[in-house]
Amino acid sequence: MGLSDTIKQGLRQWTLAMGGDDLDDRLREGRTANEYGVDPFGFSLEYALSAVGPFLWLYQNYFRVQTYGLDHVPQGRVLLVANHGGQLPVDGAMIGVAMLTEAKPPRIIRSMVEKWVGSLPYVSTFFSRIGQIVGTPENCRRLLEKDEAILVFPEGLKGISKLYSQRYQLQDFGLGFMRLALETKTPIVPVGVVGSEEQAPALLNLKRVGKLFGMPALPVTPYGLPLPLPTKYRIYFGEPLTFTGRADDEDAELEKKVKVVKAAIQSLLEKGLAERKGVFF
Amino acid sequence: MVVTGISGNLGRVVAKLLHRTERVAGIDRRPFIGKPKDVEHFQIDLRKKKTEDVFRKLPVKAIVHMGIMHDPRMSAEDHHNFNVLGTTRVLECAAKYGVKKLVVLSSANVYGPSPDNSNFLSEEAPLMAASRFPSVRDLIEVDMLAHGFFWRQPSVETVVLRPVHIVGPTIKNAPSNYLRLKRPMTLMGFDPMVQLIHMQDVGAALAAALRPGLKGVYNLTGPGEVPLSTCFKELGARPIPVPHPIARGLLKSMFKYRLASYPPEELDHIQFLCMVDGARWRHETGWTPGTSMRDTIRGVLSDLA
Numbered sequence: 001m002g003l004s005d006t007i008k009q010g011l012r013q014w015t016l017a018m019g020g021d022d023l024d025d026r027l028r029e030g031r032t033a034n035e036y037g038v039d040p041f042g043f044s045l046e047y048a049l050s051a052v053g054p055f056l057w058l059y060q061n062y063f064r065v066q067t068y069g070l071d072h073v074p075q076g077r078v079l080l081v082a083n084h085g086g087q088l089p090v091d092g093a094m095i096g097v098a099m100l101t102e103a104k105p106p107r108i109i110r111s112m113v114e115k116w117v118g119s120l121p122y123v124s125t126f127f128s129r130i131g132q133i134v135g136t137p138e139n140c141r142r143l144l145e146k147d148e149a150i151l152v153f154p155e156g157l158k159g160i161s162k163l164y165s166q167r168y169q170l171q172d173f174g175l176g177f178m179r180l181a182l183e184t185k186t187p188i189v190p191v192g193v194v195g196s197e198e199q200a201p202a203l204l205n206l207k208r209v210g211k212l213f214g215m216p217a218l219p220v221t222p223y224g225l226p227l228p229l230p231t232k233y234r235i236y237f238g239e240p241l242t243f244t245g246r247a248d249d250e251d252a253e254l255e256k257k258v259k260v261v262k263a264a265i266q267s268l269l270e271k272g273l274a275e276r277k278g279v280f281f
Numbered sequence: 282m283v284v285t286g287i288s289g290n291l292g293r294v295v296a297k298l299l300h301r302t303e304r305v306a307g308i309d310r311r312p313f314i315g316k317p318k319d320v321e322h323f324q325i326d327l328r329k330k331k332t333e334d335v336f337r338k339l340p341v342k343a344i345v346h347m348g349i350m351h352d353p354r355m356s357a358e359d360h361h362n363f364n365v366l367g368t369t370r371v372l373e374c375a376a377k378y379g380v381k382k383l384v385v386l387s388s389a390n391v392y393g394p395s396p397d398n399s400n401f402l403s404e405e406a407p408l409m410a411a412s413r414f415p416s417v418r419d420l421i422e423v424d425m426l427a428h429g430f431f432w433r434q435p436s437v438e439t440v441v442l443r444p445v446h447i448v449g450p451t452i453k454n455a456p457s458n459y460l461r462l463k464r465p466m467t468l469m470g471f472d473p474m475v476q477l478i479h480m481q482d483v484g485a486a487l488a489a490a491l492r493p494g495l496k497g498v499y500n501l502t503g504p505g506e507v508p509l510s511t512c513f514k515e516l517g518a519r520p521i522p523v524p525h526p527i528a529r530g531l532l533k534s535m536f537k538y539r540l541a542s543y544p545p546e547e548l549d550h551i552q553f554l555c556m557v558d559g560a561r562w563r564h565e566t567g568w569t570p571g572t573s574m575r576d577t578i579r580g581v582l583s584d585l586a
């Protein structure tokens with residue numbers, strides 16, 4: 001076949017060399033795919049194993065990710081709720097790779113991506129094949145009912161485009177994830193990512209200029225582009241939290257519960273920041 | 282039983298499925314080629330008063346309404362006129378002549394493809410197709426008319442079916458024609474998941490909808506979901522990827538000069554998601570499609586029929 005198939009095959013071998021030869025078999029277990037190897041949401045294990053190669057390399061060699069408390073993530077449906085930062089969603093990718101290669105058994109996580117991603121060429125297809133979907137409550141509910149693991153960044157855009165001076169200061173959390181957790185009785189695992197928020201120190205955000213190009217943010221770093229520096233990543237998984245109550249309760253009631261999650265992430269972050277000796281090692 | 286639009290490709294499938302067990306009468310202004318002997322055909326324009334004669338003459342228990350036009354080449358006015366007035370006439374007759382069952386063939390396209398769509402739309406999702414493609418609003422109106430009738434006339438068991446893209450060797454709708462191309466244009470970097478259903482399965486589902494007691498609005502899905510590129514791979518076609526801003530302009534002028542049979546708005550279907558959740562129908566009827574994914578895709582080619 002063509003060049004792209006050769007590249008895909010090569011990348012796949014690379015992933016298996018780094019992640020373990022039986023990675024694909026372990027992942028295939030318990031997943032549904034049709035005769036063409038895709039699931040109803042467009043996830044393709046074949047494609048994902050090829051795509052994950054470069055990220056796995058970054059995980060092991062560039063960001064040198066260290067995970068703590070991975071065994072806190074329960075089997076079955078779960079919402080991973082994490083802090084967001086660093087201009088590019090490397091934090092999401094690293095949590096994904098951690099769950100894929102270090103969790104036992106390995107798990108494919110889904111994250112809810114911004115709606116405008118659906119209108120981007122290549123990016124939309126890439127995200128769909130590796131299991132990431134447009135973040136509508138309907139999609140999230142459907143996946144949780146299928147006992148999937150879902151990663152959410154309740155800080156959203158405000159989180160990822162934080163300036164360097166705001167690093168590790170959690171922005172306002174959306175309430176959507178809590179409603180879905182209550183509705184589908186899903187445990188929440190707070191996740192603190194240390195290292196991501198220094199990877200691309202943004203000095204200012206030229207939102208208006210970004211808008212001209214159809215981008216929701218335009219961060220400027222001392223070296224111009226928001227490319228990530230090789231900071232050392234530490235990912236802390238906290239104990240699962242379960243909440244009870246009405247999913248359609250008033251915002252004020254839900255905010256109380258969201259605060260509990262936010263506090264849990266904050267304490268994971270503080271622990272991580274206190275423990276580390278430097279940003280790059 | 283009355284079948285409107287019986288002379289169409291799908292209409293003929295339905296006629297052949299039903300005529301052995303039911304007395305079938307067809308209404309269509311086009312001639313019915315290859316009509317089974319025991320099917321009575323009335324070559325009438327649905328909009329005309331004469332349609333009522335059929336109901337006066339025959340004891341009609343059920344109507345399958347699929348006399349809905351989808352031809353983008355017809356003027357928007359004709360299109361709208363035929364679909365909305367034809368449907369209104371059918372609904373009038375159903376109410377007036379004590380028809381027990383009405384099955385209306387709508388389409389999952391009424392939801393409309395969009396980058397912010399959920400992957401699977403339920404029957405409660407708003408019908409947004411006209412927001413990006415205004416000339417399909419008559420199809421939405423037909424769906425709404427039937428939906429309104431469901432509430433206004435509880436004595437008639439109304440079923441509105443919204444099938445995903447119907448494909449088949451003799452089907453000449455936009456998705457089937459597109460999948461038959463050897464060098465189809467695709468949009469560079471976009472490969473949305475699509476849902477197809479074989480025409481035989483749609484026929485079988487329409488027949489299943491006649492079951493007494495069943496009523497409501499249902500999405501109808503086929504054997505599953507695949508990326509658009511997979512369909513072409515299966516069919517041995519070699520797509521030509523074109524950047525989408527260029528493709529839109531190109532198709533616009535090609536359509537204008539009659540070099541293409543689709544208006545540029547149809548490109549949304551090969552760029553964004555418009556998939557539905559068919560669980561309600563399957564759950565309430567126990568119906569499953571008889572054609573596999575592979576056979577459904579291959580079904581667009583006539584030599585495999």
